[in-house]
Amino acid sequence: MSTDSLTKKDAYLKYLLRLADDRLILGQRMxxxxxxxxxxxxxLALANISLDLIGHAAxxxxxxxxxxxxxxxxxHFAYFRDDDEFTNLQLCELPNGDFAFTIARLFLFSSFSYFxxxxxxxxxxxxxxxxxxxxxxxxxxxxxxSRDWVLRxxxxxxxxxxxxQDAMDELWMYVGELFYMDEVDETIIKExxxxxxxxxxxxxxxxxxETLTEATLTIPDWEQFMMSGSRNGMHTEHLGHMLAxxxxxRRSHPDAVWK
Amino acid sequence: xxxxVLHTEDQIWExxxxxxxxxxxxxxxxxxxxxxxxxxxxxxxxxKITPTYSGCPAMNAIEQSVRDKLHDKSVPNFEVILDxxxxxxxxxxxxxxxxxxxxxxxxxxxxxxxxxxxxxxLSSTKIVPCPYCDSFETELQSQFGSTAxxxxxxxNGCHQPFEHFKCI
Numbered sequence: 001m002s003t004d005s006l007t008k009k010d011a012y013l014k015y016l017l018r019l020a021d022d023r024l025i026l027g028q029r030m031x032x033x034x035x036x037x038x039x040x041x042x043x044l045a046l047a048n049i050s051l052d053l054i055g056h057a058a059x060x061x062x063x064x065x066x067x068x069x070x071x072x073x074x075x076h077f078a079y080f081r082d083d084d085e086f087t088n089l090q091l092c093e094l095p096n097g098d099f100a101f102t103i104a105r106l107f108l109f110s111s112f113s114y115f116x117x118x119x120x121x122x123x124x125x126x127x128x129x130x131x132x133x134x135x136x137x138x139x140x141x142x143x144x145x146s147r148d149w150v151l152r153x154x155x156x157x158x159x160x161x162x163x164x165q166d167a168m169d170e171l172w173m174y175v176g177e178l179f180y181m182d183e184v185d186e187t188i189i190k191e192x193x194x195x196x197x198x199x200x201x202x203x204x205x206x207x208x209x210e211t212l213t214e215a216t217l218t219i220p221d222w223e224q225f226m227m228s229g230s231r232n233g234m235h236t237e238h239l240g241h242m243l244a245x246x247x248x249x250r251r252s253h254p255d256a257v258w259k
Numbered sequence: 260x261x262x263x264v265l266h267t268e269d270q271i272w273e274x275x276x277x278x279x280x281x282x283x284x285x286x287x288x289x290x291x292x293x294x295x296x297x298x299x300x301x302x303x304x305x306x307k308i309t310p311t312y313s314g315c316p317a318m319n320a321i322e323q324s325v326r327d328k329l330h331d332k333s334v335p336n337f338e339v340i341l342d343x344x345x346x347x348x349x350x351x352x353x354x355x356x357x358x359x360x361x362x363x364x365x366x367x368x369x370x371x372x373x374x375x376x377x378x379x380x381l382s383s384t385k386i387v388p389c390p391y392c393d394s395f396e397t398e399l400q401s402q403f404g405s406t407a408x409x410x411x412x413x414x415n416g417c418h419q420p421f422e423h424f425k426c427i
Contacts, residue, residue: 051314140377141403
């Protein structure tokens with residue numbers, strides 16, 4: 001796609017959908033823990049964080065629908081797009097694995113989100129600006145919670161340390177995509193409504209490295225092979241299965257309403 | 260053909276005091292800081308509300324309760340708008356509201372700080388006094404409680420579990 005063919009409106013819609021898709025997919029994925037948490041408090045925590053993320057996605061989709069201006073609502077974006085139309089990070093769609101894997105992923109994502117939203121809270125679009133400020137307050141809770149667990153499991157028993165290390169090792173090739181940017185970002189950065197991810201990459205790496213070190217974990221190789229493509233609809237095999245489950249009821253009864 | 264406006268802004272605010280938060284029924288949506296503004300443009304009443312926590316499932320119920328209330332009060336022409344432009348903060352809860360929360364058994368939120376030192380304060384935990392016995396000998400059990408807005412604590416003074424309205 002050439003830059004000429006990408007209008008500002010299309011670019012903004014894509015930008016908002018990328019933000020929203022990350023949150024819907026991770027929220028939906030983590031909600032699978034509901035009723036299966038290792039302890040009651042953790043069950044509630046994971047369900048609450050999922051709910052926050054789905055709430056963030058709903059607000060962003062609803063704003064995307066206003067920008068798109070085709071009469072869609074947030075449900076359209078969640079339920080009536082196929083996997084190759086989703087632009088969430090592959091990191092967000094991976095199966096939950098064990099508790100360590102879920103927490104490690106949440107830590108990597110929340111810490112990224114924290115810097116991303118901190119940078120976005122001064123954007124020009126008043127509605128997006130308000131959302132970012134609001135969501136950021138909640139993301140801080142997610143980051144604090146997941147970081148506490150990374151420390152506790154990493155610096156815990158031999159078993160918990162091993163599982164947390166395995167989780168980080170396995171997740172590492174999905175973190176390269178966090179900082180991916182293309183003409184969508186470039187267009188919207190010029191409009192004052194997007195953030196250049198390279199501006200906070202070093203800070204994010206520092207937080208991750210400090211946390212892993214404190215948790216007595218080995219920092220995997222930043223230069224290793226990294227996955228890519230999700231911002232343009234390339235996904236792992238896991239997303240389709242998840243969407244099938246999430247979307248089938250809505251698609252079977254497309255006009256149904258709650259009574 | 261000018262029709263007299265039946266309801267004043269003050270009256271609408273009065274009606275809104277009758278809409279309670281479904282999860283914390285001792286508080287109404289004004290005390291919670293959810294109802295943000297009432298405007299009457301021509302003869303249309305525009306009420307702006309803002310969500311507390313993004314994932315709060317009570318929000319749809321609250322929006323519907325506002326509609327029902329205005330309908331019950333025979334307000335003929337109204338619109339309820341969900342406004343995101345300003346982020347809700349527990350600082351918008353009135354002192355009266357915080358006192359009611361405490362009486363209800365929920366430790367109220369303290370004043371929010373602007374958290375510039377968030378990253379350096381990642382490991383610290385704050386002390387929340389028990390809403391029942393005012394003891395400071397309390398411990399955090401989980402940052403996430405029965406609803407998105409509450410954390411779970413336990414009081415070692417009176418041996419009661421209690422909830423704390425998180426400060427955002």
